[in-house]
Structure formats: C-alpha cells, structure tokens
Amino acid sequence: MLLIHCPYCEEDRSELEFRWAGEAHVVRPENIAAISDEEFAEFFFLRNNEKGLTYERWRHIHGCGRFFNAARDTVSDRFLVTYKAGLPKQPVPVAEKFAAIAEEKSVETWEQTEGDAR
Amino acid sequence: MRKYSVFAIAREAMRAHKGWEAQWTSPEPRSSYDVIIVGAGGHGLGAAYYLAKEHGITNIAVIEKGWLGGGNTGRNTTIIRSNYLYEESMDIYEHSLKLWEGLSQDLNYNVMYSPRGVMMLSHNIHDQQSFKRHINANRLYGIDNEWLTPEQAKAFVPVLDISKTARYPINGAALQRRGGTARHDAVAWGFARAAADRGVHIIQNCEVTGIRRGPGGEVQGVETSKGFIGAKKIGVSAAGHSSVVMEMADVRVPLASNPLQALVSEPMKPIFPCVVMSNTVHAYISQSDKGELVIGAGTDQYNSYSQTGGLQIITHTLDAICELFPMFRRVKMMRQWGGITDNTPDRSPIQGVTPVPGLFVNCGWGTGGFKATPGSANLFAHLIARGEPHKLAAGLTLDRFRTGRLIDEAAAAAVAH
Numbered sequence: 001m002l003l004i005h006c007p008y009c010e011e012d013r014s015e016l017e018f019r020w021a022g023e024a025h026v027v028r029p030e031n032i033a034a035i036s037d038e039e040f041a042e043f044f045f046l047r048n049n050e051k052g053l054t055y056e057r058w059r060h061i062h063g064c065g066r067f068f069n070a071a072r073d074t075v076s077d078r079f080l081v082t083y084k085a086g087l088p089k090q091p092v093p094v095a096e097k098f099a100a101i102a103e104e105k106s107v108e109t110w111e112q113t114e115g116d117a118r
Numbered sequence: 119m120r121k122y123s124v125f126a127i128a129r130e131a132m133r134a135h136k137g138w139e140a141q142w143t144s145p146e147p148r149s150s151y152d153v154i155i156v157g158a159g160g161h162g163l164g165a166a167y168y169l170a171k172e173h174g175i176t177n178i179a180v181i182e183k184g185w186l187g188g189g190n191t192g193r194n195t196t197i198i199r200s201n202y203l204y205e206e207s208m209d210i211y212e213h214s215l216k217l218w219e220g221l222s223q224d225l226n227y228n229v230m231y232s233p234r235g236v237m238m239l240s241h242n243i244h245d246q247q248s249f250k251r252h253i254n255a256n257r258l259y260g261i262d263n264e265w266l267t268p269e270q271a272k273a274f275v276p277v278l279d280i281s282k283t284a285r286y287p288i289n290g291a292a293l294q295r296r297g298g299t300a301r302h303d304a305v306a307w308g309f310a311r312a313a314a315d316r317g318v319h320i321i322q323n324c325e326v327t328g329i330r331r332g333p334g335g336e337v338q339g340v341e342t343s344k345g346f347i348g349a350k351k352i353g354v355s356a357a358g359h360s361s362v363v364m365e366m367a368d369v370r371v372p373l374a375s376n377p378l379q380a381l382v383s384e385p386m387k388p389i390f391p392c393v394v395m396s397n398t399v400h401a402y403i404s405q406s407d408k409g410e411l412v413i414g415a416g417t418d419q420y421n422s423y424s425q426t427g428g429l430q431i432i433t434h435t436l437d438a439i440c441e442l443f444p445m446f447r448r449v450k451m452m453r454q455w456g457g458i459t460d461n462t463p464d465r466s467p468i469q470g471v472t473p474v475p476g477l478f479v480n481c482g483w484g485t486g487g488f489k490a491t492p493g494s495a496n497l498f499a500h501l502i503a504r505g506e507p508h509k510l511a512a513g514l515t516l517d518r519f520r521t522g523r524l525i526d527e528a529a530a531a532a533v534a535h
Contacts, residue, residue, distance in 0.1 A: 001428040002420075016430060020419040041520045045372040045463050049361040051423045074375075077424045 005082045006060045007068050013060070021057035023047045024069040025089060050074060055089055058082070119315040122226050141307060142186075142314035147321050150348025151179045153502055154340055155355055156326050156363055158182030159191040160302075161480055161487065162355040163309035163320070164495025165502065167225075170316035172496075173503035178318045179349075181342060183325035183359075187306025190357045193457035194488040195380050195414040197393055197404070199236040199297035201256050201263045206513035206525045207466060208259050213510050214493025215296060221492055227308030229300050230407060235392035236297030237266075237275060239442075240290045245398055249292040256294075266291045275391060277443060285441040286399050299393065299404055299412075305491055329367040329477070337367070337476035353478045353502045358423065358458025360481035367474045371481060372519055373460045376417040377427035378485050381454040383446075385409035394442075401438035411449065413439060417459060417485060427456045459485050466525035469498060470507055470515035478502050479516065 002015040029035050029043055048054065054074050059067045070082040071092045080092040120126060120139060130137055153169060155162045158180045169175045182188075198218055200211035217224075218231045240246045249265065256263040268280040271291040280288050310320055321344070328341035329352065339348035356363045361373040390405035402414050415435040418427045432454060440447045462468060462482035467490070469480045480498045483490060493510075500508040507515065518524060 001430050015428060037520045037522075041372075042370070045519045046370045047372070047374060049373055049375055049421055051359070051362050051375075054421060056420070072420075074422050075424060077420075077422055077426075 002077060002079070004058060004070070004079065006063060006066075007082050007084050008064045008066050009060065013063060017060060017062040019059045019061040021059050021067060024055040024057045053080070053092060057085070119311070141311040142320055144322060145319050147179060147181075147319065147324070147342075147344055147347050150339060151319070152177040152349070153351045153353065154178070154347060154349035155180045155353045156340070157189070157354070157356040157359075158186045158306075158310070158320055158322065159189050159355065159357060160187070160305050160309060160491035161191075161357075161483070161494050161498065162353070163187075163306060163313055164491055165353060165355060165480070165498040166318045166320075167309050167313040167316070168496045168499035169503060170313060170318055173499060175503060176317040178313075179347065180313070180318060180320050181324050181326055181340065181347070182320070182322045183343075185322050186310055186320060187303055190457040190459065190487060191306045191491075192303055193380065193455055194302060195402070195404070195412050196299045196302045196406075196488055197236065197297070197402070197414075197486075198231070198233075198300055198489040199294050199393075200261055200489070201236070201238075201252055201292065201294045201297070202527060203252050203255055204525050204527055205259065207527050208256065208261055209510040210467075210493050210497065210514070211490060212259075212261050212493075213497070214490045217492035217496060218300065218489075219296075221300075221305075221308070225308040225312045227304060227311060229304045229308050231298065231300040232407070233296050233298040234404075235274065235293055235295045237271065237392055237394050238292045239271070239278075239288050239394065239396040239398075240292070241286050241288060241396065241398045243289075246290055249290070253292055261294075262296055263292060263294045266293050275394060277389065277445065278394075279442070279444075286396070286438075297393065299406070300488075301407070302488060305488075309495070326363060326366070329363075331367065331474065335474060337474060349476075351476045351478065351502055353480065353498060355480045355498065357481065357483070357487070358460050360460050360479065364472070364479060364481075367472070367477055369472050369474055369477070369479075371468060371479065371516065372463050373468075373482055374421055375423055375458050375460055376420070377422050377424060377456045378417045378459045379415040379427040379432055379454060379456045381413050381415065381432060381451050382406070383411040383413070383449045384452050386411070386449070396438065396442060399438040399442065400435055401442055403439055403443070410452065411446065413451075417461070423458055425456045425458055459483075459487075461485070463519070464524040464526050466527045467494070467514055468516050469494065469501065469511050470517070471501070471505070472516060 067085045071080040083090045200215040253263045325343045326340045330338045358375045393404040395402040461484040468482040497508045497511040
C-alpha cells in the first residue's frame with residue numbers, strides 16, 4: 001500500500017484515503033466541437049503510461065476531498081513530489097530521476113526479480 | 119525433435135531418463151529475420167508457432183527481455199471461458215476455446231486443459247438479469263452457458279452455502295461447462311517447443327530497446343541489448359510493456375499498465391471441483407491439480423510496472439472468499455505475486471495493423487489474456503502473414519478509438535477490476 005503526502009492536509013496518509021485520478025496536466029481542447037476524430041481520440045483515450053517518471057492526479061477522497069498532482073516513479077512506485085492542483089509540473093530531485101531512468105534501462109532477469117524467493 | 123509418447127517414456131525408463139533432449143534451443147540471433155515477435159509469452163510464442171505451422175513462415179525470432187513465459191503467462195490464474203457478451207468478444211474467445219480443446223494433441227505437449235466448468239455466482243436481482251442476458255446471448259451464438267438454481271449450483275459445487283442466512287446469499291449461478299483451467303507454464307513451454315521444432319529462434323534475456331525504420335517509415339528491425347536485428351515485419355505482443363515498445367515506433371496505444379495480483383494456498387486434498395467466481399463480492403477461486411487453491415485479486419488503481427501490488431487488494435478478495443467459503447478461513451496462503459496488465463479504455467483487446475508499415479500489435483488483453491492464448495496467437499499469426507486481420511478479429515483494431523466503434527465488454531473481467 002502506498003503512503004501518500006497530501007499537499008493540502010500536509011500529512012502522509014495511507015492509500016486507502018486516496019483515489020487515483022489519471023494523468024495530470026491533460027488539457028481539454030477549447031474548440032472541442034471543431035477538432036478532428038484523431039485529435040479527439042488522442043485527448044480522450046491516449047495517455048502516456050510511462051515506465052519511470054509519471055505525473056498523475058490523486059484525490060484525497062476520504063480526507064480533504066481535494067484533487068492534487070504527484071510525480072511518481074512507476075517502476076519503484078515511489079512518490080517523488082506531490083503538489084497542489086493548478087501548479088505547473090514540478091521538477092523532481094535529479095538523483096531520484098536518474099535512479100528511475102537507470103532502473104528502467106536494466107534488463108530483467110529471473111535472478112533479479114525472483115531469485116531472492118529461492 | 120523426438121515425439122513425446124508412452125513409448126518414449128518406456129524407452130527412457132529403460133535408460134535412466136538420460137535421453138531426453140532439451141525442449142527448445144537458445145540460438146544466437148541471425149542478422150535478420152522475416153518476422154520478429156517481441157515478447158515470448160504464450161501469445162508471442164503461439165503466434166510464431168502458427169506462423170510456422172499454418173502460414174509457412176519459419177524464419178522467425180521471438181525476442182524476450184526476461185525469460186520465456188516469465189511475464190503474465192506464468193502469473194495468471196489460468197481460467198479459460200468464452201461466455202462474453204458481444205459478438206466481437208465471443209468470436210475470439212470461442213475460437214480460442216475450440217483451440218484449447220485440441221491443443222495438447224496439436225502441440226504434442228500436455229497443457230492440462232481441464233474443462234471442469236466455470237461458475238459465476240449471482241447474489242442479487244441485478245446479477246441474475248445480467249447473467250441471463252449473457253446466457254441468452256451466448257446460446258444464440260452457439261456457446262454453451264446455462265442458468266442454475268441455487269440447488270443445482272450446490273449439486274455441482276457441494277461446498278457452496280446456499281442458505282438464506284449466508285452473508286452473501288446466492289440466488290442462482292451461470293455455468294459454462296466447457297470452461298475450466300490449464301497449466302499456464304506448459305502452454306508457454308509447449309508452444310516454445312513446437313515453434314523451435316519448426317525452426318523458430320527463441321532469444322531470451324534480450325531486451326528490445328528501439329525499432330529502426332526506413333525512409334518510407336516502414337520497419338527495418340529492432341535494436342536490442344544484443345545489437346541490431348533486421349526484420350521485414352514486427353509483431354509486438356508485450357503485454358504490460360506494449361505501450362513502451364510501441365512508443366519506440368512513435369505509435370501511441372490507449373493502454374494503462376496496472377498491477378494485478380494472485381495468490382495460492384498450501385496444497386490440499388481435492389475439495390473444489392470447478393472455478394467459482396463472484397463478481398459482486400469480488401472473489402474467484404479454483405483448485406490446481408497440485409491441490410493449491412488459486413485465488414485472483416483485483417488490480418491496483420494506479421499505473422505501475424512494479425509487478426507488485428497493495429496488500430489491501432488481497433485482503434479485500436480474501437475477505438470475500440472467507441465469507442463465501444468459511445471452511446477456507448484457516449487455510450494458509452503460501453505465495454503471492456503480481457503481474458502487469460495492459461488495460462484498454464473499453465476493456466477489449468487491440469489486435470491489428472498500426473500506422474507504421476510492417477508493424478503489428480497484439481495487446482490490451484488486460485486482466486483476462488490467458489484464456490485467449492491459442493486463439494489470439496492464431497489470429498495474430500494470420501494478421502502478420504496476410505497483413506490484414508482475420509474476420510474473427512476484425513473488430514479489435516486500434517482504429518476503433520478514432521471511429522468510436524468500441525467493444526464495451528462488461529464481461530471482460532469476470533470480477534470487476
């Protein structure tokens with residue numbers, strides 16, 4: 001279970017209090033009636049699904065109820081930073097970012113992922 | 119390759135089992151192939167097998183970054199059924215179920231397909247209406263599925279509690295008798311052995327890091343951790359990593375990768391005759407031939423590639439199992455693991471051509487891809503060989519998200535994810 005820092009409550013709380021709310025910083029097109037089917041499909045269905053650093057929205061649904069944004073590493077599931085909705089993408093600590101990228105590049109072997117269970 | 123048979127067992131018994139040959143080889147990659155398949159899971163190995171068997175293409179490499187069958191093929195709960203609601207889904211899953219029925223003979227490898235029945239429990243009037251709609255749709259389409267009263271359900275699964283005072287009362291059940299389970303590792307190994315026998319190269323521990331494209335945008339091959347390997351056609355069948363691989367060719371696919379967990383108990387004497395699922399309370403359970411109870415949990419809510427999931431997800435499922443089958447309360451759980459499922463917005467798979475010439479994709483099987491293994495592989499092979507989808511898979515295109523012809527399949531997961 002994840003431990004998530006709510007930037008409004010300024011507390012680390014268990015994941016049970018939160019609801020994941022999809023990719024962050026997706027901008028709804030202003031002229032939605034005029035855009036092509038390709039553009040609509042991209043806006044509506046296509047998400048980044050990054051392996052590594054991702055920006056996503058969470059909602060503290062069983063707490064303050066507010067939406068906020070987070071940067072997380074999807075390989076280790078570690079949160080790098082959480083910040084209030086409306087703020088631009090926040091930079092993540094450089095060392096963390098490199099660790100995320102390094103992990104992404106490594107080749108998975110049986111020993112790495114399951115060897116310790118022997 | 120020598121055939122497996124009762125005579126082979128007798129022969130080897132005479133010479134202390136020293137004559138068995140390796141089931142597949144691990145060759146060094148050639149400089150180029152006619153077809154490269156990315157991902158040596160059941161779907162990828164199966165596609166290579168059917169390309170060789172039915173389409174006469176044998177210059178194939180299946181490239182796998184980890185070990186063969188080590189992803190979702192080896193991590194699922196091995197449920198097989200075809201009781202889906204829409205024709206597009208029924209087409210492909212029923213095609214698959216028919217292939218399951220003859221797969222062990224076809225591969226000369228015992229995949230232990232066991233049509234022991236898949237029962238879905240109904241707890242309320244909504245379940246009842248929904249299941250009957252599915253049953254009627256299935257029967258009109260020639261797929262077996264039947265409605266059972268609580269008493270009939272109990273006759274089929276004696277350990278069911280159908281009393282009115284149960285925590286989750288049962289008011290009926292849907293049963294697909296041809297549904298069941300198979301041995302997941304044997305499926306990967308069987309396809310690998312049969313494909314390798316026909317000349318397919320299986321290259322493990324080799325990660326695809328890029329897709330090289332020519333001046334016209336067409337594929338030329340893949341960059342890997344073992345260097346560049348040329349290919350005329352590339353089929354991507356990389357499950358949870360499909361969007362990562364497709365990104366290498368600048369193709370975005372509408373996938374979300376989520377962890378999905380499963381767990382098994384200590385082995386017990388045979389006690390559970392079929393697969394039982396309850397969508398309403400999120401429980402599904404079967405007993406493997408080794409005697410372990412095999413239990414599937416739900417997906418985590420967030421995107422992740424961690425191959426682990428939250429403990430609260432497992433707890434939720436076990437709560438439901440213990441209420442439905444109180445006799446399992448003191449059973450010890452032995453192992454728990456996670457896989458990364460690739461989920462589409464309409465929970466139906468994507469199999470089809472892509473905007474990149476020579477690049478084909480088979481992904482989005484989400485939380486229920488194991489049952490589709492032979493069918494999906496068979497139709498994916500057709501797609502790669504002919505360059506256009508088989509009519510049974512014609513609705514599964516990537517383009518449906520532009521046209522809006524979604525296959526909004528509520529039965530895609532027998533339990534809600």
